[in-house]
Amino acid sequence: MGTRQLESFVRERCRSGTLTVPEAGRLFDRLLATRDPAPSIYPFNHLFTELVRMNNVTNHYVTIFSLFDRLTQNKHVSPDVCTYGILINCCARVDRVGFAFVLLGRFLKVGPGVHSDVFNPLLKGLCKDNRIHEAAAIVLDKMPKLGCTPDLFSYNTLMSGLCKMGQIEKAEELLDCMVSKGLQPDAVTYNTLIDGLCKKGEIDKAKELLDYMVSKGLQPDAVTYNTLIDGLCKKGEIDKAKELLDYMVSKGLQPNVVTYNTLIDGLCKKGLLDKATQMLQCMISKGLEPNVVTYTALMDVLCKKGEIGKAEELLDYMVSEGLEPNIVTYTTLIDGLCKKGLLDKATQILQCMITEGLEPNVVIYNALMDVLCKKGEIEKAEELLDFMVSKGVQPDVLNYNILIDGLCKKGQLDKANQMVQCMISKGLEPDVVTFSALMDMLCKKGEIEKAEELLDFMVSKGVQPDIVTYTILIDGLCKKGLLDKANQMVQCMISKGFEPDLVTYNVVMDVLCKEGAIEKAEELLDFMVSKGLQPNAVNYNTLIDGLCKKGQLDKANQMVQCMTSKGLEPDVVTFSALMDMLCKKGEIEKAEELLDFMVSKGVQPDIVTYTILIDGLRKKGLLDKAEQVLQCIISKGLEPDVVTYNALGYTVQTRRN
Missing domain, CATH: 1.25.40.10 (Tetratricopeptide repeat domain)
Structure with missing residues (x-):
């Protein structure tokens, strides 16, 4: 086969898309050994281009550079601008930008002339590595000094890098620079x-x-x-x-x-x-x-609305249409199932996903760990953390925060602190969520001073408190009766640029109501409205409960009317508070009427509601009715709690007498 025939054959093999690395090596050897005449540089460039284009270039880039070295050592064919551009592009693809600079230096020393085609792949590599400052220096300084005018690709590459880094103002300046140099974007x-x-x-x-x-x-x-x-x-x-x-x-x-x-x-x-x-x-x-993106978006909104069944049906329909769910699809559904507490179903979907060759990501593990912690199954959540590590998935801060929060809610301070140390040992820094979880546990244990010390330590580590952190501390101080300190914390929070939210106000209102300072709680409600905050059902329920405990039924009913006028419907907490006051006043019939009214409004009583009624009936000596309510509780699938049984215990004792 003659030289020109060999060149043509190489070109066709490169265009075929079926060229392998070993075959490329053999063709390279044949080209390099050919004489009379020697081949041009073009077939070599075709081979280099195809080798770099291959998806698994990281596995054979050493071979590419080895072939290039052999090419530079022969005396019959010399690399041209295109050759160097291809090799520098290879460096960019395999994250070897340092070697790209070596190639550029060699080109500038022996190359046939400076050309943007050599610089552009280097710019691409620098921008890929977020080395935008170096890329800008090449375009705006280095290239012009070497007599090389940056072309449209040079500017577009730098523009893309600047935008990727969020440096929009500099990108806009670059656009003006382009135009000023006569280059049309x-x-x-x-x-x-x-x-x-x-x-x-x-x-x-x-x-x-x-x-x-x-x-x-x-x-x-x-x-x-x-x-x-x-x-x-x-x-x-x-x-x-x-x-x-x-x-x-x-x-x-x-x-x-x-x-x-x-x-x-x-x-x-x-x-x-x-x-x-x-x-x-x-x-x-x-x-x-x-496509899969379309259906995943729809599944996401269904999951967020709690309509998991419909989301599952949509998944089945999507598969029936020949579309394969991707990792995002499965993550969406598993997260939705976990948020509904449907752990078994979430695990089934997980197994299905693994069967299809998809590996769970950190988001899926977070969702599963979260539901386990919420169910109090901390040990299983810890086992899941170990399992994900064994699968090569590195936990993130959220993983550890979920476990730390779960341990804190179980009162396991020592284990929570151990988890914090483990997190730090993995190179992850505790964030505001981590510290807030620990502070919440300390406050619930009444260890306010330690919580305040932790706040100071957190700030010393450069972690700034957020609205949740302040609310936790304010709640802890209020529950300890330290209202002055709680007020100071509110002022500190405001001075840091955080406006109290509905939760913060409710914390203070709750302690005021518990202390019987209802008027101050009402004033606080008016104040929050003046600040542009719309009270929610929790805020109103706090005041209604406070008024009921003070025996102020008329004012409590007025507050219910005010709540309704704001478009907020009374819930089970509202009705339970009113029933509790009626029972304490001995007005059992009115309490029963209120229960019927509540059900007619579509509000289902909970165990607290029924326990209030049982206690009221017991105190009135209506023991048979109390037992009927108990049977009603059981028939509705509700589990009587210790308070319910205590009330019924008095009933049994009374009947024995």
């Missing part, structure tokens, strides 16, 4: 910057840039519009996103699957399931097939 340039602005939440500036782009004669493509639609959806501006969709269509551009998926996901995140379903139907009517 293309659609890629504008799309990159628009995407960066959207990710920073600067949607208005992104839209202005879109208009500017059009004014320069460049037509936005589907990528441009999809980027803006995504930005608007992430800001929750769904109506504006849909308007942009309509505008996009009016300009003759057809939305694609990505466009619709973005809108469906945005609607789902807003909880607008019906509208998301309508968008799905619109998508199908346009001849576009929903």
